[in-house]
Amino acid sequence: xxxxxxxxxxxxxxxxxxxxxxxxxxxxxxxxxxxxxxxxxxxxxxxxxxxxxxxxxxxxxxxxxxxxxxxxxxxxxxxxxxxxxxxxxxxxxxxxxxxxxxxxxxxxxxxxxxxxxxxxxxxxxxxxxxxxxxxxxxxxxxxxxxxxxxxxxxxxxxxxxxxxxxxxxxxxxxxxxxxxxxxxxx
Amino acid sequence: xxxxxxxxxxxxxxxxxxxxxxxxxxxxxxxxxxxxxxxxxxxxxxxxxxxxxxxxxxxxxxxxxxxxxxxxxxxxxxxxxxxxxxxxxxxxxxxxxxxxxxxxxxxxxxxxxxxxxxxxxxxxxxxxxxxxxxxxxxxxxxxxxxxxxxxxxxxxxxxxxxxxxxxxxxxxxxxxxxxxxxxxxx
DNA sequence: CTTATTATATTCAAATTTGAATAGGGTGGC
DNA sequence: GCCACCCTATTCAAATTTGAATATAATAAG
Numbered sequence: 001x002x003x004x005x006x007x008x009x010x011x012x013x014x015x016x017x018x019x020x021x022x023x024x025x026x027x028x029x030x031x032x033x034x035x036x037x038x039x040x041x042x043x044x045x046x047x048x049x050x051x052x053x054x055x056x057x058x059x060x061x062x063x064x065x066x067x068x069x070x071x072x073x074x075x076x077x078x079x080x081x082x083x084x085x086x087x088x089x090x091x092x093x094x095x096x097x098x099x100x101x102x103x104x105x106x107x108x109x110x111x112x113x114x115x116x117x118x119x120x121x122x123x124x125x126x127x128x129x130x131x132x133x134x135x136x137x138x139x140x141x142x143x144x145x146x147x148x149x150x151x152x153x154x155x156x157x158x159x160x161x162x163x164x165x166x167x168x169x170x171x172x173x174x175x176x177x178x179x180x181x182x183x184x185x186x
Numbered sequence: 187x188x189x190x191x192x193x194x195x196x197x198x199x200x201x202x203x204x205x206x207x208x209x210x211x212x213x214x215x216x217x218x219x220x221x222x223x224x225x226x227x228x229x230x231x232x233x234x235x236x237x238x239x240x241x242x243x244x245x246x247x248x249x250x251x252x253x254x255x256x257x258x259x260x261x262x263x264x265x266x267x268x269x270x271x272x273x274x275x276x277x278x279x280x281x282x283x284x285x286x287x288x289x290x291x292x293x294x295x296x297x298x299x300x301x302x303x304x305x306x307x308x309x310x311x312x313x314x315x316x317x318x319x320x321x322x323x324x325x326x327x328x329x330x331x332x333x334x335x336x337x338x339x340x341x342x343x344x345x346x347x348x349x350x351x352x353x354x355x356x357x358x359x360x361x362x363x364x365x366x367x368x369x370x371x372x
Numbered sequence: 373c374t375t376a377t378t379a380t381a382t383t384c385a386a387a388t389t390t391g392a393a394t395a396g397g398g399t400g401g402c
Numbered sequence: 403g404c405c406a407c408c409c410t411a412t413t414c415a416a417a418t419t420t421g422a423a424t425a426t427a428a429t430a431a432g
Binding site for chain 1: 187188191192195198216218219220267268270271272274275276278279280281282283284285286287288289290291292293294295296299300303304306307310311314326327328329330331332333334335336338339340342343346349350353354357362363364365366367368369370372
């Protein structure tokens with residue numbers, strides 16, 4: 001879904017070939033917010049082309065590079081784009097990473113080991129938090145506000161996660177994960 | 187991955203058939219933290235059985251119900267479980283929902299429409315935030331702390347999202363998503 | 373009393389994602 | 403000057419996920 005939205009969005013700026021789309025997505029750090037896999041991108045492009053949301057404009061042949069097929073968005077494609085965006089905003093999805101599941105079930109295994117990897121993980125997230133904030137600051141005068149929101153959101157979410165992990169870590173070291181009846185210390 | 191972790195975790199409590207696993211997952215609200223699809227569950231069970239991380243204990247036949255195959259975790263399976271948990275804690279994945287991508291690209295479409303669906307969405311998330319807090323409070327004396335952390339984490343994450351959406355909404359109403367050069371008002 | 377929904381348990385085809393293979397040219401380091 | 407890795411651009415098989423179909427009984431709703 002995000003893949004289709006990204007493709008249709010970028011093709012509204014200019015006609016492109018799939019590989020070029022990936023380059024721009026990386027440039028704008030879309031790859032930080034969604035899974036960008038070449039296979040899926042080409043699949044989505046084919047799908048969109050089949051149903052005429054986009055169409056091939058020309059194919060550039062070259063003897064030392066693979067052919068490039070340049071696509072353009074159609075009127076039908078623009079309509080789909082709007083529909084997908086609105087639909088995506090409406091739809092309430094529960095997004096929770098696998099990490100949360102893993103930690104919920106970690107009480108079945110050796111707590112010393114959990115403690116150790118959790119420490120490493122916390123250190124990593126601390127870096128992520130700092131990095132995300134830095135990215136935000138550095139882009140203030142460089143990108144439109146829509147992109148700024150994205151960057152600041154990234155920062156806030158990692159901060160939330162960090163706080164959560166630290167609280168959990170305190171309970172792991174105290175071997176309290178299996179305790180009952182007391183509220184968390186917040 | 188989460189699917190496998192959940193299966194191996196639950197089979198450590200007792201031998202079960204796949205359908206029973208889904209019931210327990212719902213009871214414990216694991217289905218709020220991961221995607222629980224029957225097809226994927228059965229696929230994962232088959233996969234684990236093929237590689238001998240779990241094994242069939244018995245098959246209960248009945249003439250008015252489909253056969254049930256009850257599985258048990260093996261020693262190899264317990265080792266895998268520990269490994270998967272630790273691996274999952276270590277692995278840093280960027281998890282960002284499609285909503286963020288959609289909103290980042292929403293500047294290409296009619297802002298009146300975006301404004302409208304965004305309002306609805308904000309109202310929904312407000313409910314989610316309240317609900318999540320309530321779930322946390324009501325479970326304080328009912329579940330182990332590992333589960334409490336999960337519930338409080340859910341609350342904090344939705345709160346973070348709500349704040350983010352409200353900030354974005356302010357920019358949408360002010361038609362500022364395409365502006366450059368000024369930091370967000372935080 | 374009849375119709376609709378929910379619970380039981382699993383299977384399957386179709387859609388999608390993943391991860392690697394391809395293959396030649398450029399670039400940086402030692 | 404050579405080796406290793408990165409860039410360009412796409413394709414493909416294999417793994418996985420999705421969503422619906424199956425079939426019957428029990429419960430609920432009207």
